[in-house]
Amino acid sequence: MAVQTEKSNRFLNFINGEWVASDTNEVITNRNPANTDDVVGQVQKSSLEDLNNAVAAAKTAKKEWKNLSGAARGQYLFKAADILESRQEEVAECMTREMGKTYPEAKGETARGVAILRYYAGEGMRKVGDVIPSSDSEALMFTTRAPLGVVGVITPWNFPVAIPVWKTAPALIYGNTIVLKPASEAAVTCGKVMECLQEAGIPAGVINMVTGPGSVIGQGLAEHPDVNGITFTGSNKVGKNIGQTALARGAKYQLEMGGKNPVIVASDADLDLAVDATISGGLKSTGQKCTATSRVIVQSDVYETFKEKLVAKVKEISVGDGMKEGTWMGPSVSETQLNTVLSYIEKGKEEGTLLCGGEKLSGEEYEKGYFVAPTVFDDITTDATIAQEEIFGPVLALMKVDDLEEAIELANDVEYGLSASIFTTNIQKMLSFIDDMDAGLVRINAESAGVELQAPFGGMKQSSSHSREQGEAAKEFFTSIKTVFVK
Numbered sequence: 001m002a003v004q005t006e007k008s009n010r011f012l013n014f015i016n017g018e019w020v021a022s023d024t025n026e027v028i029t030n031r032n033p034a035n036t037d038d039v040v041g042q043v044q045k046s047s048l049e050d051l052n053n054a055v056a057a058a059k060t061a062k063k064e065w066k067n068l069s070g071a072a073r074g075q076y077l078f079k080a081a082d083i084l085e086s087r088q089e090e091v092a093e094c095m096t097r098e099m100g101k102t103y104p105e106a107k108g109e110t111a112r113g114v115a116i117l118r119y120y121a122g123e124g125m126r127k128v129g130d131v132i133p134s135s136d137s138e139a140l141m142f143t144t145r146a147p148l149g150v151v152g153v154i155t156p157w158n159f160p161v162a163i164p165v166w167k168t169a170p171a172l173i174y175g176n177t178i179v180l181k182p183a184s185e186a187a188v189t190c191g192k193v194m195e196c197l198q199e200a201g202i203p204a205g206v207i208n209m210v211t212g213p214g215s216v217i218g219q220g221l222a223e224h225p226d227v228n229g230i231t232f233t234g235s236n237k238v239g240k241n242i243g244q245t246a247l248a249r250g251a252k253y254q255l256e257m258g259g260k261n262p263v264i265v266a267s268d269a270d271l272d273l274a275v276d277a278t279i280s281g282g283l284k285s286t287g288q289k290c291t292a293t294s295r296v297i298v299q300s301d302v303y304e305t306f307k308e309k310l311v312a313k314v315k316e317i318s319v320g321d322g323m324k325e326g327t328w329m330g331p332s333v334s335e336t337q338l339n340t341v342l343s344y345i346e347k348g349k350e351e352g353t354l355l356c357g358g359e360k361l362s363g364e365e366y367e368k369g370y371f372v373a374p375t376v377f378d379d380i381t382t383d384a385t386i387a388q389e390e391i392f393g394p395v396l397a398l399m400k401v402d403d404l405e406e407a408i409e410l411a412n413d414v415e416y417g418l419s420a421s422i423f424t425t426n427i428q429k430m431l432s433f434i435d436d437m438d439a440g441l442v443r444i445n446a447e448s449a450g451v452e453l454q455a456p457f458g459g460m461k462q463s464s465s466h467s468r469e470q471g472e473a474a475k476e477f478f479t480s481i482k483t484v485f486v487k
């Protein structure tokens with residue numbers, strides 16, 4: 001057994017209450033996407049053997065954890081929240097250095113992690129079932145909920161604190177034990193979250209973290225016969241494979257995947273508000289959110305004015321190292337992600353008219369990072385690749401329509417259905433949009449990104465496995481209903 005160096009950025013696996021080195025003796029080294037000379041930290045490149053140990057620990061711990069009261073489990077989460085809060089700046093700095101989002105955004109995300117922990121800590125004291133009148137007047141019938149058992153948690157790099165927390169906290173409060181496999185690209189930051197849970201004193205085996213390649217550790221979790229449920233956020237390709245693997249062995253699964261989120265700007269919209277929200281929704285976090293705006297559908301009578309205002313503001317965006325004061329947008333998370341974005345930009349140049357951006361940034365400030373200019377395309381039609389595929393980068397595609405009916409038709413003309421916005425001052429248009437838009441999150445006069453922890457989150461169509469996370473909805477995944485009849 002090795003010892004985790006206190007507050008270092010070199011993480012071992014966390015298994016059965018101890019920090020242990022992988023039996024591979026190999027590590028993954030993460031570098032700053034804003035400056036690749038900056039080594040942020042290291043995590044273990046684990047093997048299936050490590051994973052098996054973690055699952056075994058979680059399996060052994062599940063009975064005792066489940067038998068605690070919800071209130072007692074909640075106390076651990078309250079404590080973890082306080083610890084994470086006290087480490088907010090350190091965790092946020094690590095996040096910015098590891099995956100590139102700006103420091104204010106990273107601080108905001110860490111604060112959100114704290115709030116999620118507190119929300120679910122309180123959930124331990126709330127009701128878990130209903131009394132249902134039995135047809136037998138002498139019987140008592142009610143529902144209660146049972147945890148799934150061991151839950152595998154597979155998370156992406158774009159929200160390295162919020163997503164692991166919004167999956168882990170409800171899993172724990174409803175009595176499950178977990179094995180977390182964070183995205184390799186942001187695993188150091190996630191290791192810090194695990195440290196906070198550990199410091200809160202959660203009993204050995206209840207929380208475990210194993211880092212390493214998705215194809216080994218992620219797939220291993222999906223296949224493991226002792227993992228009773230899998231919760232995943234990431235790409236559609238990987239998500240669907242995880243879902244099929246879990247289904248084949250009868251495990252419960254929940255998938256949150258891509259988006260191709262539209263904003264509709266109606267002729268009666270407050271255009272300045274719509275411009276600001278399109279920029280914030282589309283380009284914050286370098287467009288690396290599943291809820292990011294990527295299609296901007298504008299009614300023809302305000303199209304030119306909106307376009308002019310949008311492009312003028314996009315050109316003002318300061319791109320740079322997210323730790324530098326004044327930076328509005330950081331780099332792409334990795335060279336692979338940057339190249340994906342650049343290849344979509346090249347495609348966009350064939351499919352439409354480039355209005356601004358459209359290139360990898362060069363110059364001293366940018367030469368050691370993965371920086372791309374915020375990019376806007378004009379004249380994009382719905383069949384264009386950049387109007388159909390998730391880019392996960394700072395790229396907006398403008399599309400012109402004559403009326404709201406055509407706008408909603410276009411907005412729905414993709415395989416995804418995660419989030420959608422409309423800007424309008426007309427109540428009838430709002431109601432039509434709410435009714436006809438096929439998306440799990442429908443937002444009026446607000447940007448497409450922006451998820452509230454107390455409300456259900458998830459998509460329609462190919463964006464999710466039709467389940468919902470967060471808020472009370474989390475209970476549906478992390479528990480099974482038990483109907484009880486007593487006489």
Ligand SMILES: NC(=O)C1=CN([C@@H]2O[C@H](COP(=O)(O)OP(=O)(O)OC[C@H]3O[C@@H](n4cnc5c(N)ncnc54)[C@H](OP(=O)(O)O)[C@@H]3O)[C@@H](O)[C@H]2O)C=CC1
Pocket residue numbers: 154155156157158181182183184185212213214215216217218219220222233234235236238239241242256257258259289290337340390391392
């Ligand atoms: N919906 C969302 O929020 C997100 C969507 N994406 C989309 O996905 C694209 C690619 O990003 P990427 O990070 O590669 O996303 P992935 O779907 O590959 O990664 C998400 C998580 O799944 C793991 N994983 C990878 N391969 C497997 C596998 N075969 N079995 C089980 N788990 C696996 C990853 O591990 P590891 O990191 O070790 O590979 C990571 O923990 C982005 O461009 C974007 O379009 C990406 C992130 C979040």
Ligand SMILES: O=C(O)CCC(=O)C(=O)O
Pocket residue numbers: 156158159233288289290291449450451
């Ligand atoms: O918009 C948000 O805050 C969350 C988005 C999200 O879940 C994601 O990008 O994976």
